[in-house]
Amino acid sequence: MYKHPRQKTEAYTLPPFEASSVGKLRYIPAHNSLKRSAHEDTSGSCVTDDFNDKIKELETVMMGPDSLDLVFDYNDSFDSTSCQETNSWRSTLEAISRRDLRADLVSCAQALSENDLMMAHSMMEKLRQMVSVSGEPIQRLGAYLLEGLVAKLASSGSSIYKSLNRFPEPASTELLSYMHILYEVCPYFKFGYMSANGAIAEAMKEENRVHIIDFQIGTQGSQWVTLIQAFAARPGGPPRIRITGIDDTTSAYARGGGLSIVGNRLAKLAKQFNVPFEFNSVSVSASEVKLKDLGVRAGEALAVNFAFVLHRMPDESVSTKNHRDRLLRMVKSLSPKVVTLVEQESNTNTASFFPRFKETMDYYDAMFESIDVTLPRNHKQRINVEQHCLARDVVNIIACEGADRVERHELLGKWRSRFEMAGFSSYPLSPLVNSTIKSLLRNYSDKYRLEERDGALYLGWMQRDLVASCAWK
Template sequence: MDHVRRLQRSPVARVKTPVTPFWILQRSPGSILLEQSLVEAATAIFKGRVDVASEILRRLSAVPKPMGYSEQKLMEYMLSALKSRVSPVDYPHPVAELFTEEHLSSFQSLYDLSPCFKLGCMAANLAIVEAASEQPSTNKLHVIDFDIGWEGRYLNPLILLYAASVHQAGNQSTLKITMVADSFNGEKRLRMIGDRLSELAAQVKVRLAFNIVRQKLSELSRKSLGCEPDEVLAVILAYKLHRMPDKSVSVENPREELLRRVKGLAPQVVTLVEQEMNGNTASFPMRVGEALAYYRTLLESFESEFLEDGSERGRAEEGLSRKLGSWVACKGRDQVERCEVFGEWRARMGMSGIELKPLGRHLAAMKALLHCWPLPWDPRFTVKEENGGFCFGWRGRTLTVASA
């Protein structure tokens, strides 16, 4: 409450200032006080003092917010999420929206716009291609994708398989992609992805087989997925596990069940790409603080890419607001977003019998790709190898980690 009163008395809160250009981004005192007040509201909720939290949020909603575009967006998202946590009837949770085609489209926009998200999948692709190259007796690669799938994820394997086939006296390489879907939603979009990939495969002379399989976790097996003994088998788990319930909310523990099933497929390589956030087992106030730090960094990184607002950025930001809403506003089974830090993922994979394969030898290649990003390169985007994974971030904060 003290933070709110100081903010309302502060001259910073009464003066309208222009948006700070991305090259001199600095946090204003007003924004710092706002974040402290938001964490205070989260603490009050955590302690069961809903009346106190409601009063803090009411005051914060009335406070002018003279800050940069990214800070303004973050405050709006977090205020909305906390209001939904306090009063879900008046401010409904965004649970259903996280499973819509619109949300999948927004995450596609985020994937396309952010080097940290896209390069994470490209790093995973390097591990898949390397696994294929370690099996010179076959030119067949089978990729099983347990997420929604984007055609851009397979661009590198297609091109590199073509390059490999050139060195095999012209033998045509075969790429089989199996999408494992858990519902009938999005079939049209997946079919469109398959059509575009088929066109690309034809251009680079790679034989492509694209399949969509709908199965329960308990039904997954090499036979049901069409795995053959003479092919290199790779599994993609990109931004998938954090959307699955674990033992904290489900006796069945679908997350661990999936990892056991993946292990049972005996793949040559499993790739994991996830956001680097501690948003599952942490206390509620810590989760809010983590969300503020993570999404502030991510939104600030957008400032280096876009001098003006665009529809693509708008879609990405709408998706981020829903993700943050799930992380903060929801609890129990309603909390769809359950992000972990890389150390936790590494431990969970190890307990399932899946051992880490360090990617450090590809670090130079990933740095080169970062420098070749389609938009003007910004040195504040970083890539480093740490504990066997590739960490992609902005100004020292890791946003995504890719591992194999």
């Protein structure tokens, strides 16, 4: 799930591939458009011509030509045995064609995981006719899953993911607008911010000087608006607040400038509510943060916030530096009063390709369904929201490996082990946090659910947990 802008990657398209010989692939440019799903009904739709043009434009630059242009070299090595194998393969395809889109996506990923390139190619050709960026949730998600599969098939997912630039990065103001839409239509980010703020407010209720270190401050520092207001209303007056915001160039791009924009906004708000305030900016990637960057001062009660950021830190499976655990040990050495963790409840870090694909499809299927309830399919910006705020994560998880795969989610059980190994103990969330979030969810679909388990809060869509929040000391 897209949190706020992170690394700036080039926009991607779905490249076709041709086989110069069976089992060998060569990248060829994409030019034409994807066929819209034959099952998609646009009759009686209030979709405007501009919206239809947008769909056609996106599908043209994203999905490539009408077929995968799979050209096999029928040379002397292609004998009767090959023909028999091909007939068997076609029979399998006919059987598969009677299954649904989810099953076809899984079958394609399985063929790819088993290095069955002929089957994977043909499944992709079939899937191109089934997915649509303007269709049902699984059709829309399927378009991006298919894109990731094609890049993975090229055995160079990372280079393709980085190099393709057929659909330009939106202007910073546009990207900020897309993120704001997603923030408003889904409660996931508000849930995370509210639960973390509740834990911080509870831990700091007796403190007069508070220092908050945010390891990935949002594009506008939105999380801290409500906390500053809450501190302003505290009996006995507000504490003196200092916020250290850690950021990278991608977030700076999204908001159209550096951290000074966030600092100025929060300072103006604090002045309005008569809250003593100071902002400290650290313009580096969270994985590169050193103790000297944090500016910890004696006499300040320290809170550390990890909201949707730790899953992007390389761990022991990627680098011997293991920034994920290194950061936790460094933070523990500062003796904070409270540390908040908000993460997606998904398991994609060390999983091999095929189970990782299935997990990604299951997770984002729930996400796309939840968007569908609130944001109409004919909403002009919905495609942009999904493409720029979610699809990049999907493609990265599926197509990339090693250090290039930056979206590496873990389940809360694994995070719990990491925090405990670093010396932390659980900090129970206040019942007030639970009741406040329940009030928030009344503004959304009743398919959202909130559960408290083992001192942590889980926000889910129907039966799928999507975001987990907890606190540590």
